[in-house]
Amino acid sequence: MPNPFAQVAAAWLAHPMELARAWHELATVAWATGMPAPVAEAAEGDDRFTDPTWRSNPFFHGLMQQYLGFTRTLERQVYDTPGVSEREARSAAFWLRHWCNAVAPSNFALTNPQVLRRAFDSGGASLRQGFEEWLRDLLAGDLRMVDPAHFELGRDLAATPGRVVMRNSLMELIQYAPVRTQVRSMPLVLVPPWINKYYILDLTERQSLVRHLVEQGFDVFIVSWKNPGATMAGVTFEDHLFDGILAAIEAARTIAGVPQVHAVGYCIGGTSLSALMAWLNQRHRSARQVPVAHWTLLATLTDFSKPGDIASFINDDTVAMLDGLMARQGFLDAQQIGWSFRMLRPNTQIWRYVVHKYLLGEPAPALAPLAWNADGTRQPRATHAFCLRELYQDNKLAQPGRLDIRGQKLDLGRIRQPLYAVGAVADHITPWRSTYRSAALVGAPVRYVLTASGHILGIINPPGGNAKQQFWSAPLISGRDAKDWLAVQTPTAGSWWQDWTQWLHARCGAMRTPAAQAHPDYPWLCDAPGNYVREH
Structure with a gap:
């Protein structure tokens, strides 16, 4: 190009x-x-x-x-x-x-x-402090948005009690300890994006979606992806589907002793879950044979025709350049990925920190989402190249019969399990109108929810966060675009988490007493947050 x-x-x-x-x-x-x-x-x-x-x-x-x-x-x-x-x-x-x-x-x-x-009021001290901040970042090799010393995994972040119940070469599966005497019989399996660490869904105690679900009486599992090195260059998108998501679903339903689970996918985790759902529905004649009874997508694209500002990065030249870089490294480095996302919002993600840290002499803020954002992961070459070409460039998942996964030509319209889909008004990574179009590709009833804020804070949106919290929720209107859907909705004050948990309670089975011991096929391997999340 x-x-x-x-x-x-x-x-x-x-x-x-x-x-x-x-x-x-x-x-x-x-x-x-x-x-x-x-x-x-x-x-x-x-x-x-x-x-x-x-x-x-x-x-x-x-x-x-x-x-x-x-x-x-x-x-x-x-x-x-x-x-x-x-x-x-x-x-x-x-x-x-x-x-x-x-x-x-x-x-x-x-x-x-x-x-x-x-500078005048401080007698030049602010400029000296800014220079010291610049030197610290220079030694760290990055414009740091947060001081990592403020947060510790298992103490400040990813601190919800639980145990690793399964581990393979691609992921660890964490089951969280119940806090109620009874839990819903159908477990929830959360699939975060592998482009970052899983604990975006388990930040501080107040900001933890995982903790909220556990306190609501759900049996919660989450996938913690391994941080790949050069030896995992050949790990594919299909590997994430079958050795990652499907393996986690099978383990969760075995441990819970139920035939089906509720699956939740966030961002690219939701894209891969969508592909797996289409594959499962084409493989099984009956919806009851599919191990997922219903599912949720959080800020997820399956239609990449309008992916937002990231489209400016994705063309034949840049994809070829990245592929050459990954061929030499075996992966795309976390810092390389991080700067790509920062460039989508340079004023808030780059220049704000230059001004406040280096010119005003202010230390980086101690905010949990920023600490998570700084704790990036590498991307295996095969998986990342597949996503760029097959999903972003060619948009094959949105087109029935174009994307081949293990011999199945996928068609999202054949998915029959009810879907709860969430988009965020100010999301620049997965624009909400594109998440709406993506949800409309599913051939099942869809409840679409639009929340305020962006890709992270729109999803990590605990009740009582601020007085301006609101969301819009209603069934997706067949044949109508996102603008038409929103025009006939009335906002609801508060967090969409409350709407979602009501929806889940109505579908996730009767209450039961949780098991006090490990399942014989899935022994407790170690305490949460596990080992893979600590890999740098």
């Missing part, structure tokens, strides 16, 4: 009259700081210019207007480029925004009033 900037430049050069008008508009905006009316104001949620000085001081106000007006005009002109496709324009605009974000006046000490004031 050609360079998007080269395509945009060539297109403008082929239209010299339009180019002249565009440059005239840019020049007008660039020198518009003296205009009496504001040229541009910061968008809602853009916290780079929240300091009052950006508006009260004529110099800084003019600087902010000049920057915002110029960069927005430049980006709009990229989208207006004559003769280029929407995809090419979107890709060029994505990389242009990175340059625009990097040169923002808020990122430099002499053009950020908050930095200047802090």
